[in-house]
Structure formats: C-alpha cells, structure tokens
Amino acid sequence: MTAMVGTPTLTIGRLVLRAPGQNDTDRIMALIRDEAVVQWLARVPWPYRRSDAETWVAGAVDGAAKGDEYAFAIDKGGLIGIVGLRDVRTAPELGYWLGRAWWGQGIMTEAVGAVLAFAFDALGLSRISSGVFKGNDASLAIQRKFGFMEIGESDFPSLYHDRTLRHIDTRLSESAYRSHQS
Template sequence: MTETTSPWRGAVPIETPRLVLRELRRGDAPRIARYVGDIGVARMLAVVPLPYNEKDAETFVAAMGAINADGRGLGLAVAEKGAPDLLIGVMSFIGALPVVEIGWWLGRPYWGRGFATEAARALIAVAFREPRLDRIVAGAFFDNPASLHVQDKLGFARTGESQRHSLARRAFVRHIDTEIVRPASA
C-alpha cells in the first residue's frame, strides 16, 4: 500500500457487545509482557521470543502504532467494555492489499469465553470495509485447536498446510492455513 494514512483508522475504536478494540498504548506494555510471556500463549505465536519482557512489549506497541499509521494494517488492544484500559489481548491484521493476514492472542485468564470470536468477527467486518481487500488469510499451529475452532466459526476455509517458525519453540511447526474471502454483500 502506498497511502500515508490508514484506510481503517476512522473505524477505531471498535465496539462489540462485550469488548472494545482500541489503539495500543505504551501503558499496555506491562500486561502484554505478562500475557505474552506465558509459555501457553507464546508457543502458539510465530514471532514471539521467550523470555518476553516489557521492553519487547514496548517495541511491539510502537511497531503496531507505525503499522496503523501507515496503512499496512490495524493492530488493536482488546479490552472488556467495563475496563477499557485493561488490555486482555491483541487483534491485528497486516498485509499488502488485496490480502491481509489476521492474527490474535488473548491472555490465559480470558480463554474459552468467546472473546476471540467476538473480537475477530468485528475486526473482519472493519477490514472488509476496504473495497480493495479480497481475502483475509489466517491459520494456526496444528496443536492450537482453540484458534482453529474460532476460525471455523468465523467462516474461514482450510487451504492447506505449511511450516512456520516459532521463536518461542525454536523450531519449525506444522501450520494449518486458512482464508476467508470477501462476502458478496461486502
């Protein structure tokens, strides 16, 4: 993309029945470090090293801010409506149109409560507001059935398998690749 501003910037914050997806802030770094530093979270992400500390989180927040500003995607904090300043996870998409890749993580205390599905559904709807976007790709490591279940619920189709390097695992791991195409009504 060659724009200097994001085509999605005006969509933030995004509200769902239970959640607020908002810009990441430097003050989110301690919670990011705590949640992403959990091996149960980190091992399901490709680009997260272990150990993961607050400086890593600050670098991540700055990188997401740059991506949001220059239009390469949208990286947002996920928070409950009743506590919008307390990050519970991150939801993002990044790429070069006509394709972006969506990804997310939630802190372990927030697993199994439908938050990932709710937040991803809202972010996908915002992404497809961009008329040049044809499809969103995603996926998960083979041993992350929860993420694959969320993708199934959202309508992602499995397109194959690949190998992705996991920094936390220090190894290549089998990855299930998925995608969702622009709905006819979007």
C-alpha cells in the same frame, strides 16, 4: 481496498477494541509471558522482555500510521489480549491472542468477528489469510466459524519453539465471509 490511516475504536458487546499504546506494555508483558499463550504464536520472542513489548507497540503505531496494520487492544476494563491485521496493503493476515484468564468465554470469537467486519465492510478487503499451528483446535474453531477454509499446510518458524512447526494455512474470501453471515 479503502485506504484508512489510524486504528479506529470498535465497540462490540462487552468489549472495546482500540489502538494499543506504550501505556499497554506492562499489561502485554504480564499476559503474554505465559507459555500456554506463546507456544501457539509464531512471532513472539521467548523469553519475552519489556523491550519486546515496546518494540511491538511501536511497530503497531507505525503500521497504523502507514495504513498497513491495524492492531487492536481487546479492552475489558484494561487490555486482555490483541487482535489484528498485518500486511493489509499486500497480503492481509489475521492474528490474535488472549490472556489465559479470559479463555473459554467467547471473547475472541466476538473480537475476531468485529475485526473481520471492519476488514470487509470498512476496508473493503477481498481476502484474509490466517492459520494455526497444528493442534491449536480452539483457534481453528474460531476461524471455521467465520468461513476460513484450510488451504494447505506449511512449515512455519516459531520463535518460542526455535524451529519450524507444521502449520495449517487458512484463508477467508469476502464471498465465503458473506455467505457465513447469512
């Protein structure tokens, strides 16, 4: 892997992917305080407080400084969602969410495509893990488009549901990613 410290700005079509900052906390709170979004996310606390947004942004800034996390604000005239890679140095994992008003326009497909290109081309990662809670077919459809394979199921804790849920575990190798591109 190529060490890169700090989150670059990626421009793709109608979107800019950029590092999030504390100026984004109001927007994050407004969009993520939505049960239709949070019900599918493992690590987002509920009820969601301002301090949760501030802590998340601080963690993203710290992770970027260490080169271990690349969280991108999806910006289309302001933040509309987040896509990112965590644990980049040990077990890279992709995660994302989009404000409900922007669903169904292909935005997350574009954003995930840009982050995967960054991960494999710029960082030189060899594989990325992800997954979905069972029933999240829109998210699974996005992952399949890029060649993610379903490798099993697990019980994964959800802060929102306050229990574990069945989770479809997925993984994308660089070679599967490349063969889906061609």
